[in-house]
Amino acid sequence: MPIDSRFAIFRSGLLLSATCALLVLLSACAGENVQNDAADAPSDTLTGLARYAGVQACEACHKEIYDDYIQTSHFRSSAHANLETIHGSFEEGRNVYQGQENRRFSMLTTRDGQPFQSEEHKQRDYWLRREAHHFDIVIGSGKKGQTYLFWMDSLLFQLPISYNVAADTWILSPGYTDEMANFRRPVGPRCIECHGSYLEAMESRFKVGNMYDRETLMLGISCEKCHGPAANHVKFHQEHSQEKAPKHIVNPPDVSRERQLDVCALCHSGHHTAIKPTFAWEMGAPLDSFLLREPFDPEAKLDVHGNQVGLFMQSKCFQESADMTCTTCHDMHKNEVGATKTFSQRCLSCHTVDMCNMTPQVGAETAADNCIDCHMPNGKSDVLLMQVGKDMEALVVRTHHIAIYPEASQEFIRAH
Ligand code: HEC
Ligand code: HEC
Ligand code: HEC
Ligand code: HEC
Ligand code: HEC
Ligand code: HEC
Ligand code: HEC
Incomplete structure (x- = not known):
């Protein structure tokens, strides 16, 4: 049953976020200005967003790294929302989350192609729209799932419907039940600190924790998270093109x-x-x-939002080697999802196949191709459950406590 056209007029909330979407676009443009502002400013007086150059600024001199990096889930971890960055379907028949019998959420687009979420209630034969908001920001590269945020003026909220990749379906945002799902969940700054690059909080008289200066929003995890703010680096090397020694940057x-x-x-x-x-x-x-x-909790369940660093530091590999870090195995500029063999070769930079007592059982070649499934097995996260249809599904996460797991090893042997 389509929405009665008489009720297809947008509620004020949607109009509001329509103007907001425009502002977000403006702030994306502001990102480009930053570089110019930075170039004009004396190098030691830069503050806030002006200290950052943005990922695009690196392309001119580090093209190879840039081209690889924009394929990574770090870079894609947040983005402005549009039909390309949102991975869930807007196709009729697949664009509805049906919760309770009398209430549903539809994923629709306005006439000019702006995606929005619409809460609808059934009254006799009609679905009446009760509230609707734009998809403004996408959180999640879309490996496991995506969640979406929307603006109401300077306030940032989460949309009640998210997307689950494994089931390729719209689901309730984690933590909601059908009864309580709504548009009132505020988004605090840590969310953007982990999934994006920059956003300045604003003081509010009402002490709300989700009020921001939208002009400062920088989405995607930028190079500068790991290399430090780089406006000065860019400026220096633009002005000194003969200089081959790097300045104002952290390696x-x-x-x-x-x-x-x-x-x-x-x-x-x-x-x-x-x-x-x-x-x-x-x-x-x-x-x-x-x-x-908080100190590392060995009892804590695996979770995408869990403590990979703490788990890794429990490993003998870490404890008994002098300079092993996360980037001993991970090349931060490349998307290496599922590259099990590549990762196993990195184990073999310190170990040999013969060191593993299981090698005779599985064969040297099989072992060399996959140390991972036995020593860093996948586990189910009991923390982040997602309701898919009527079932609760757990996300699968790999442990970073590198150790001996007899059960996972038996499983591996059975499968091979
Ligand atoms: C105008 C050219 C230019 C731009 C733009 C530029 N860099 Fe560089 N960068 C250099 C030069 C030159 C070096 C030194 C030679 C090299 O390592 O390639 C360098 C080196 C580096 C290094 C290695 C530092 C070291 O100690 O070995 C990092 C990291 C780096 N740049 C990051 C960035 C990031 C991040 C950006 C974008 C925000 C960026 N660069 C933009 C020119 C540039
Ligand atoms: C600003 C926050 C931030 C920093 C800093 C950061 N990460 Fe991440 N990382 C994330 C987020 C968020 C994701 C999930 C991205 C997604 O799929 O949306 C992620 C994903 C990953 C993945 C999965 C990659 C993939 O393609 O599936 C690896 C591996 C990883 N990070 C390693 C690291 C390592 C190693 C460091 C330190 C050198 C690091 N990260 C620093 C936030 C960060
Ligand atoms: C402390 C840092 C941190 C905070 C805060 C945080 N996240 Fe994450 N989030 C991560 C990391 C790291 C991953 C990916 C880990 C992995 O791949 O194992 C992730 C994964 C995700 C994913 C799955 C991404 C994908 O591509 O599969 C979603 C969706 C997500 N987070 C949403 C959120 C939302 C919404 C918030 C805030 C309301 C939030 N996260 C807060 C660090 C964080
Ligand atoms: C998640 C962290 C992270 C991000 C994001 C990141 N890097 Fe790096 N980068 C590293 C690490 C770690 C090294 C050192 C690698 C090594 O020694 O093997 C490095 C090294 C470098 C180097 C010098 C050595 C080399 O590999 O050529 C340059 C230049 C560089 N990065 C540029 C960039 C640029 C440009 C971007 C964004 C397009 C970027 N990095 C994003 C972590 C990161
Ligand atoms: C930087 C070097 C280094 C790398 C890389 C490395 N390890 Fe280790 N690993 C060590 C050291 C050192 C020890 C402790 C001494 C020993 O048992 O040989 C160790 C111990 C182990 C142990 C014994 C653990 C226990 O609890 O008894 C296993 C299993 C192991 N590593 C597997 C791996 C796997 C699998 C990889 C790749 C995913 C890997 N290691 C990568 C250095 C490394
Ligand atoms: C000994 C090698 C090794 C080290 C060291 C290592 N990782 Fe990993 N990491 C892996 C492997 C292997 C995978 C699985 C990759 C895949 O199959 O896509 C992985 C996956 C990940 C993922 C994605 C998790 C998931 O379930 O999808 C994140 C996030 C991550 N690593 C972060 C880190 C961080 C942070 C550190 C440092 C604290 C670190 N890694 C150190 C080998 C390593
Ligand atoms: C089929 C699963 C499996 C595969 C594949 C596998 N291992 Fe193991 N590994 C084990 C098990 C189980 C043990 C413990 C056996 C025992 O003690 O009887 C072990 C033991 C080890 C040890 C510790 C030896 C000791 O005595 O402390 C190291 C180091 C190790 N493996 C490294 C590796 C590396 C590196 C690879 C990839 C080249 C690999 N393993 C592949 C299951 C596996």
Whole structure:
């Protein structure tokens, strides 16, 4: 049953976020201006967003890395919403989340192609629209799932319907039940700190935690998270094209192992409590003066929002080697999802196939191709359950506690 056209007029909420979507576009343009502003400013007086050059600014001089990097899930971890960045379907028949019998959510587009979510209630034979908001921001590259955010003036909220990749279907945003799903869930700054690059919070008289200066929004995880703000680096090398020695930039291997782990821990060790304003931390600074980190909990369940850094630090590989970090295995500029053999070769930079007592059972070749499924097995996250249809589904996550797992190993042998 299509929406009665008499009710297809947008509610004020949607109109509001329509103007907001425009502002977001403007702020994307502001991102391009930053570089010019930065180039004009004396190098040591830059503050806030002006310290950043943005990913696009690196292309001119680091084209190869740039071309690879824009394929990664870091870069794609957040984006302005449009029909390309949103992975769920808007096709009729597949664009509805049917919760309770009398209430549903539809994913629709306005006449000019702007996607929005619409909450509808059934009254006799009609579905009446009750509230609707634009998809403004996409969170999640779409490996496991995506969640969507929308603006109401300066306030940022989460849309009630998300997308689950494995089931290729619209689902309730994690944590909601059919009864409680609504458009009122505020989005705090840590969400963007982990999934994006920059957003300045605004003081609010009402002490809300989701009010921002939208002009400062920088989506996607930028190079500068790991290399430090780079407006000065760009400016310097633009002005000194003969200079081959890098200036005003951090190369991770040049800082201590602890500081190298800190950059990953900012986003891969759990939520924690911020003790300085969000986005104040920059590469090279000790993370502990910015985040009050809960100690590693060995009992904690695996989760995408869990503590990969803590798990990794439990491993003998880490404890008994001098300079192993996350980037011993991960090439941060490349998308290597599922490249099991490549990762196994990185294990073999320290180990040999013969060191593994299982090699005789599985054969040297099989072992060499896949150390991962036995020593870093996938597990189900009991934390982030998602309701898919009537079932609750757990996300699958790999453990970073590299160790001996007899059960996973037996499973592997059975499968081969
Ligand atoms: C105008 C040219 C130019 C631009 C634009 C530029 N760089 Fe560089 N960058 C250089 C030069 C020159 C070097 C030194 C030679 C090299 O390592 O390639 C360098 C080196 C680096 C290094 C290695 C540092 C080291 O100690 O080895 C990093 C990291 C880096 N740049 C990051 C970035 C990032 C991030 C951006 C974008 C925000 C960027 N660069 C934009 C010219 C540039
Ligand atoms: C600003 C936050 C942030 C920082 C800093 C960060 N990550 Fe991530 N990382 C993320 C987010 C968010 C995702 C999930 C992206 C997605 O799929 O939407 C992710 C995904 C990944 C993945 C999965 C890649 C894939 O393609 O599936 C790896 C591996 C990873 N990060 C490793 C690291 C390492 C190693 C470091 C430190 C050098 C690091 N990250 C630093 C936020 C961050
Ligand atoms: C402490 C950092 C952190 C915070 C805060 C955080 N995330 Fe994440 N999130 C991650 C990391 C890291 C991953 C990916 C881990 C992996 O691939 O194993 C992830 C994964 C996801 C995914 C799945 C992405 C994909 O492509 O499969 C979604 C969706 C997501 N987060 C939404 C959110 C939303 C919405 C918020 C805020 C309301 C939020 N996250 C807050 C770090 C964070
Ligand atoms: C998640 C962290 C992370 C991100 C994001 C990141 N890098 Fe790097 N980058 C590293 C690490 C770690 C190294 C050191 C790699 C090594 O020594 O093997 C590095 C090294 C470099 C180098 C010098 C050595 C080399 O590999 O040529 C350059 C230049 C560079 N990065 C540029 C960039 C640019 C440009 C971007 C964005 C398009 C970017 N990086 C994004 C972590 C990151
Ligand atoms: C930087 C070097 C390095 C890398 C890379 C490395 N390890 Fe290790 N690993 C070690 C060291 C050192 C030990 C402790 C001494 C030993 O048992 O040989 C260790 C121990 C182990 C153990 C014994 C664990 C236990 O709890 O008894 C396993 C299993 C293991 N590594 C597997 C792997 C796998 C699989 C990879 C790749 C995913 C890997 N390692 C990558 C250095 C490394
Ligand atoms: C010994 C090698 C090794 C080290 C060190 C390592 N990883 Fe991984 N990581 C892997 C492998 C293998 C995968 C699975 C990749 C795949 O199959 O796509 C993985 C996957 C991931 C993922 C995606 C998880 C998922 O379930 O999809 C994230 C996030 C990640 N690593 C972050 C980190 C962080 C942060 C560190 C440092 C604390 C780190 N890794 C250190 C080998 C390593
Ligand atoms: C079929 C699953 C499986 C595969 C594949 C596998 N391992 Fe193992 N590995 C095990 C098991 C199980 C043990 C413990 C066996 C025992 O002690 O009886 C082990 C033991 C080890 C040890 C510890 C030896 C010791 O005595 O401390 C290392 C190191 C190791 N493996 C590394 C690797 C590396 C590197 C690869 C990939 C080249 C690999 N393993 C592939 C299952 C596997």
